[in-house]
Amino acid sequence: MKVLKFGGTSVGSAKNIQQVASILSDYQQNGQRVAVVVSAMSGITNKLIEVGERAASGDETYKSLLKDIESTHLTCIRELIEVRRQSKTIAFVKLLLNDLEDILRGIFLLKELSLRSLDILQSFGERLSSFIIAEYLTQIGVEAEQLDARKVVRTNAVFGGAKVDFVTTNSAITKHFGETDKMQIVTGFVASSESGETTTLGRGGSDYSAAIFGAALNVKEIEIWTDVDGVMTTDPRVVPTAFSLQQLSYEEAMEMSHFGAKVIYPPTLQPAIKKNIPLRIRNTFNPSFPGTLVTSTSGQEDWPVKGISSIKDISLITLSGSGLIGVPGVSSRLFGALARGGVSMILITQASSEHTITFAVAPTDSITSKKIIEEEFFNEMASGKVNPVEVEDNLSILAIIGENMKERPGVAAKLFSALGKNGVSIAAIAQGSSELNVSVVIEKKHLHKSLNALHEIFFLSDMAELNVFMLGLGLIGGTLLNQMRDQAEYLLTERNLRLNVVGAANSKKMVFSDKGFDISLEKDAILADGEESNAALFVEKMIEMNLPNSVFVDCTPGESAVKLYEKILLSSISITTPNKIANSSSLDYYLKCQAAAKRRGVKFLYETNVGAGLPVIGPLQDLRRSGDKIIKIEGILSGTLSYLFNTFAAGMKFSELVKQAKEMGYTEPDPRDDLGGVDVARKILILAREAGYHLEPSDVTVDPILPQACLDAPTVDDFFVELENANGLFEKKRAEAELDGKALRIVATLDEEGKATVALEAVDSAHPFYGLVGSDNMVVFKSRRYFNEPLVIRGPGAGAEVTAAGVFAEIITIGNFLIN
Ligand SMILES: NC(=O)C1=CN([C@@H]2O[C@H](COP(=O)(O)OP(=O)(O)OC[C@H]3O[C@@H](n4cnc5c(N)ncnc54)[C@H](O)[C@@H]3O)[C@@H](O)[C@H]2O)C=CC1
Numbered sequence: 001m002k003v004l005k006f007g008g009t010s011v012g013s014a015k016n017i018q019q020v021a022s023i024l025s026d027y028q029q030n031g032q033r034v035a036v037v038v039s040a041m042s043g044i045t046n047k048l049i050e051v052g053e054r055a056a057s058g059d060e061t062y063k064s065l066l067k068d069i070e071s072t073h074l075t076c077i078r079e080l081i082e083v084r085r086q087s088k089t090i091a092f093v094k095l096l097l098n099d100l101e102d103i104l105r106g107i108f109l110l111k112e113l114s115l116r117s118l119d120i121l122q123s124f125g126e127r128l129s130s131f132i133i134a135e136y137l138t139q140i141g142v143e144a145e146q147l148d149a150r151k152v153v154r155t156n157a158v159f160g161g162a163k164v165d166f167v168t169t170n171s172a173i174t175k176h177f178g179e180t181d182k183m184q185i186v187t188g189f190v191a192s193s194e195s196g197e198t199t200t201l202g203r204g205g206s207d208y209s210a211a212i213f214g215a216a217l218n219v220k221e222i223e224i225w226t227d228v229d230g231v232m233t234t235d236p237r238v239v240p241t242a243f244s245l246q247q248l249s250y251e252e253a254m255e256m257s258h259f260g261a262k263v264i265y266p267p268t269l270q271p272a273i274k275k276n277i278p279l280r281i282r283n284t285f286n287p288s289f290p291g292t293l294v295t296s297t298s299g300q301e302d303w304p305v306k307g308i309s310s311i312k313d314i315s316l317i318t319l320s321g322s323g324l325i326g327v328p329g330v331s332s333r334l335f336g337a338l339a340r341g342g343v344s345m346i347l348i349t350q351a352s353s354e355h356t357i358t359f360a361v362a363p364t365d366s367i368t369s370k371k372i373i374e375e376e377f378f379n380e381m382a383s384g385k386v387n388p389v390e391v392e393d394n395l396s397i398l399a400i401i402g403e404n405m406k407e408r409p410g411v412a413a414k415l416f417s418a419l420g421k422n423g424v425s426i427a428a429i430a431q432g433s434s435e436l437n438v439s440v441v442i443e444k445k446h447l448h449k450s451l452n453a454l455h456e457i458f459f460l461s462d463m464a465e466l467n468v469f470m471l472g473l474g475l476i477g478g479t480l481l482n483q484m485r486d487q488a489e490y491l492l493t494e495r496n497l498r499l500n501v502v503g504a505a506n507s508k509k510m511v512f513s514d515k516g517f518d519i520s521l522e523k524d525a526i527l528a529d530g531e532e533s534n535a536a537l538f539v540e541k542m543i544e545m546n547l548p549n550s551v552f553v554d555c556t557p558g559e560s561a562v563k564l565y566e567k568i569l570l571s572s573i574s575i576t577t578p579n580k581i582a583n584s585s586s587l588d589y590y591l592k593c594q595a596a597a598k599r600r601g602v603k604f605l606y607e608t609n610v611g612a613g614l615p616v617i618g619p620l621q622d623l624r625r626s627g628d629k630i631i632k633i634e635g636i637l638s639g640t641l642s643y644l645f646n647t648f649a650a651g652m653k654f655s656e657l658v659k660q661a662k663e664m665g666y667t668e669p670d671p672r673d674d675l676g677g678v679d680v681a682r683k684i685l686i687l688a689r690e691a692g693y694h695l696e697p698s699d700v701t702v703d704p705i706l707p708q709a710c711l712d713a714p715t716v717d718d719f720f721v722e723l724e725n726a727n728g729l730f731e732k733k734r735a736e737a738e739l740d741g742k743a744l745r746i747v748a749t750l751d752e753e754g755k756a757t758v759a760l761e762a763v764d765s766a767h768p769f770y771g772l773v774g775s776d777n778m779v780v781f782k783s784r785r786y787f788n789e790p791l792v793i794r795g796p797g798a799g800a801e802v803t804a805a806g807v808f809a810e811i812i813t814i815g816n817f818l819i820n
């Protein structure tokens, strides 16, 4: 035999009752005997309390609320019961409702609502629902009848939460079930005292009823039917990837419910737990789903963490002071006083120095708690031995729960590391002595992000999700988006990494979606419905969204986003960018960004700042990290200039070549940054800084190669016009070099003294820079270890594909860092 319990939503309407009936009729057809415990229709218990309160306060509107309760039940009957049987059912229900009306009239006249009357009032909910369900079952051919639990469940006469007399109750239940074969539809929650007065079983009362019947009848399982697929790994409204657990232990269920998972309320299930009766949580609206089994063992042994639960609103209260050290009885005074004041503590931690005791309470209890402590420790506070009570609000608790944590070292470390990488600091930590849970107190604003990040780490280790914010969808950003689109499937299936583009913008429009955009769309389609864009607003929104595992990808030129890097990094969001400005403007800002990344333990990556996709900055950083010392750097660092001077031959117009370089995606949005040497100067400055030299932009000397008129042209188009006037000048230089058997190169150097220069040089055929082709860059590192033969890196150093690929690789690096 089994006991099945259906909660309020399961019996909340005619349609839902039909669903319940079909489940029960299946049981009957399979020849399985069940006892059924039901709650009141959803919302009815609260309305019964409310109607009583209104009547007691002399408020006539109790009558309309009563009508409302009446019509809920009558409508349900009319929808369920066929016409020829309706009058009998309605007659019985009307009798009950008349009783209810009489009681309310009494309460109205006496203006008094005792706990005793409240119990009677509330009992109507279950008495009505169980009767209607039994009638409907009979109608569809299930042999069922209502069992008013007041006949069998005996309690003391403490109203509002009576104590069960198990000896009498158990024998009454077994006797009753011994005398009937009909399916019993039992009123949950209600009972009666020895003298026959109606009592109730307190919070979670129907679950308690199910446990009482289950234990008395020694059933093989108790099924708790609700409206979700069993116990989930975490709150599915916050974490969409939450899923149902197959099995958990009674203790785990207990911990989950303590910290907010409201599926079952295990204290009420004690009678069944004591007898080791398995519980199964099932979904009335998805009956084919097996649900969650709750037994004496945890099951799923390879899962150290079974669930993550949370309480959204708590306050943290701290008592501190030298007067607490070594004084016995402080905690018992504190906790005793709070208990007497009716404050219940959700979590307690004490520093081993005994200097502070911190505990969490519901925000509604925080003022009371403070008062209680101030009274209890009045003398100590007056003499300064105990500090004023500190109260911190806007906090949440989250807890990881699992029996198997105790055998697994490192679970807590994983928790702290995931929170740390996401910039969530912890205000208090507590580990249950059973080692069944580790709880942390965090700022409320971080709860959503934390639950998602932790759920990913503990439950989806084979699937990770990175939230990508892309600012700048021009040449590089657009190419990057295309590469991400083409590679998405591979990353998902082969590397278990999902790239979620959650924010995107160009200079006109910006869009956000915490679920992520469909990146099979073109960039213009993604941006189509965007709001007016602005880098500062984009960053503000990104920080406000506070998503876990976030990365900011800046593919804009200019400095409007760069100015915000420090703030972004300090908000614990990693950055990858091809934009060179942060690293090549003031030394102060470069150092600030480095420090911010270090402080928050997030990544700030910019490999594409030099040599585009070529590995240049990474190897340089590796040399330094491994103890090498950079002596000299020489390089061809501009893809554009390289292309121009590699291609420039007799009969060609220099200005035309520049246009080609722009079309090929080598130049900066304004090609004068390339031709004027600014771009190369930025790059050698960045390399110098990475090599350990604290240089300012003004420390880099640049030989001008562009005539002033070109630099002064107001727009890029005007510049191209001006450039035509300079064609003769460039042809002259080229011809002179050719005559000497040399080629022109713009060479950037960081010399042994740490001096950085950018100069036009004519190199002969023996020089390694002579034979470069296309947009080739070449970087030569001379170091203590690479002394006689320098380390040389060469390859295409500009262009949309290679640059975007470099950024893409860094996005994945950040993903791996965040998620592992
Ligand atoms: N072309 C190349 O080979 C390389 C380029 N880079 C760098 O890549 C970056 C991007 O260059 P391109 O894609 O060629 O530039 P682009 O001009 O084609 O694209 C820039 C994009 O940023 C957007 N944008 C500009 N300001 C914005 C703002 N304040 N807010 C939002 N969006 C804004 C524009 O609307 C455009 O979509 C630059 O910093 C450049 O120095 C770095 C290495 C190599």
Ligand SMILES: N[C@@H](CC=O)C(=O)O
Pocket (backbone or CB within 6 Å): 608, 609, 610, 611, 612, 637, 638, 639, 640, 641, 666, 667, 668, 674, 679, 797, 798, 799
């Ligand atoms: N415009 C740059 C692009 C790479 O940084 C170049 O030409 O090298």
Ligand code: NA
Pocket (backbone or CB within 6 Å): 607, 608, 609, 610, 611, 612, 613, 614, 615, 616, 617, 806
């Ligand atoms: Na690079």
